[in-house]
Amino acid sequence: xxxxxxAERVLAGLDVTLTRDLEGLYQDLHAHPExxxxxxxxxxxxxRRGRELxxxxxxxxxxxxxxxxxxxxxxxxxxxxxxFDALPVTERTGLPYAxxxxxxxxxxxxDVHATxxxxxxxxxxxxxxxWAGTVLAVFQPAEELGxxxxxxxxxxxxxxxxxxxxxxxxxxxxxxxxxxxCHPGLxxxxxxxxxxRMAGRGAHxxxxxxxxxxVVLAASTVMRLQxxxxxxxxxxxxxxxxxxxxxxxxxxxxxxxxAELQLNIRTYTPQVRKAVLxxxxxxxxxxxxxxxxxxxxxxxxxxxxxxxxxxxACTRTMAAVGDVIGQDRLTDPGASSxxxxxxxxxxxxxxxxxxxxxxxxxxDVYAEADAAGTRNRDIPQNHSPFFAPVMxxxxxxxxxxxxxxxxxxxxxxxxxxxxPA
Numbered sequence: 001x002x003x004x005x006x007a008e009r010v011l012a013g014l015d016v017t018l019t020r021d022l023e024g025l026y027q028d029l030h031a032h033p034e035x036x037x038x039x040x041x042x043x044x045x046x047x048r049r050g051r052e053l054x055x056x057x058x059x060x061x062x063x064x065x066x067x068x069x070x071x072x073x074x075x076x077x078x079x080x081x082x083x084f085d086a087l088p089v090t091e092r093t094g095l096p097y098a099x100x101x102x103x104x105x106x107x108x109x110x111d112v113h114a115t116x117x118x119x120x121x122x123x124x125x126x127x128x129x130x131w132a133g134t135v136l137a138v139f140q141p142a143e144e145l146g147x148x149x150x151x152x153x154x155x156x157x158x159x160x161x162x163x164x165x166x167x168x169x170x171x172x173x174x175x176x177x178x179x180x181x182c183h184p185g186l187x188x189x190x191x192x193x194x195x196x197r198m199a200g201r202g203a204h205x206x207x208x209x210x211x212x213x214x215v216v217l218a219a220s221t222v223m224r225l226q227x228x229x230x231x232x233x234x235x236x237x238x239x240x241x242x243x244x245x246x247x248x249x250x251x252x253x254x255x256x257x258x259a260e261l262q263l264n265i266r267t268y269t270p271q272v273r274k275a276v277l278x279x280x281x282x283x284x285x286x287x288x289x290x291x292x293x294x295x296x297x298x299x300x301x302x303x304x305x306x307x308x309x310x311x312x313a314c315t316r317t318m319a320a321v322g323d324v325i326g327q328d329r330l331t332d333p334g335a336s337s338x339x340x341x342x343x344x345x346x347x348x349x350x351x352x353x354x355x356x357x358x359x360x361x362x363x364d365v366y367a368e369a370d371a372a373g374t375r376n377r378d379i380p381q382n383h384s385p386f387f388a389p390v391m392x393x394x395x396x397x398x399x400x401x402x403x404x405x406x407x408x409x410x411x412x413x414x415x416x417x418x419x420p421a
Contacts, residue, residue: 039085247260
């Protein structure tokens with residue numbers, strides 16, 4: 001394990017010039033968001049910068065992913081992962097660098113992740129006399145679909161670029177900027193995204209007796225689904241069932257033929273997942289049987305597996321991060337109801353994963369809302385059209401944490417003394 005003194009020397013490169021460059025990069029990425037598997041401009045910019053830093057760069061890995069590799073003598077291979085896709089959200093932040101791509105926004109902070117990884121790449125490339133091994137920087141597409149990590153693995157990620165000793169990564173969240181939060185063990189929930197198609201029979205709105213109204217069927221289904229967690233899941237278990245979209249009809253005086261629901265389900269154990277999915281299917285089919293002439297259609301749009309942080313890897317990594325940012329700025333947030341596919345990069349290679357959160361909210365704003373009990377109202381969360389991480393200290397903290405984490409796993413220079421891992 002690299003000593004904290006090594007991390008401090010490497011982090012000395014995070015000067016005013018690099019910081020300003022990263023802020024400019026972040027604003028550029030934020031202003032030009034791209035949807036999953038369409039990250040062409042983003043990937044090209046990442047690749048260009050990686051080559052300028054002296055990395056070997058491969059584009060189009062897993063369709064639109066980018067891999068940058070820097071070999072610096074014999075030693076461990078450490079994978080640093082950042083996702084870089086955006087969401088179909090119309091931005092409402094009012095920022096001067098707001099999205100110029102109508103209806104698309106970096107509403108989950110993946111622009112922060114990519115910027116911080118490039119900052120760490122720059123620091124490590126500029127301090128090759130301080131460490132040994134291989135840095136494998138993976139810029140992953142399509143995290144929002146839960147498909148990008150698997151796509152890169154299926155594109156022979158490890159056969160082409162080497163198998164790492166550990167997978168490291170981070171995610172910006174609506175917690176105080178300057179802090180780092182990591183939960184060992186089960187860290188992120190599994191997700192099942194379902195599409196439900198409910199068929200009715202269209203007619204004029206003035207003659208509902210001639211119709212089978214799928215809007216009513218859908219509305220009844222939505223209300224009944226609210227009982228899955230409250231009445232079918234034990235109080236000591238956790239689950240979330242959300243109907244994120246309900247689409248039906250085109251005009252006030254037309255009863256439509258179809259209604260479509262999109263469901264998002266979060267669970268933390270295979271047993272609860274099985275129970276929730278069974279309950280959802282039973283309710284959907286039951287409501288359709290009560291009023292429709294056709295069976296409903298239920299299909300899976302995407303899934304995320306459970307994401308489990310390796311406890312030993314978290315202990316080792318967070319000790320190094322705390323040495324440089326201060327142990328008092330580390331927290332354990334508990335298991336998140338969010339989902340992540342970064343774990344696929346670890347399980348597919350049978351290597352440990354350490355994935356943590358970095359804060360993106362002005363600490364004073366957060367403290368004020370926390371004291372008033374208005375955090376949910378006053379602090380926009382990820383996926384909100386108002387989600388806007390403050391650039392500083394978010395970016396410098398993210399670069400610092402990722403760099404310290406990487407050095408905790410990279411080897412020392414030949415002949416250099418190092419404390420045991």
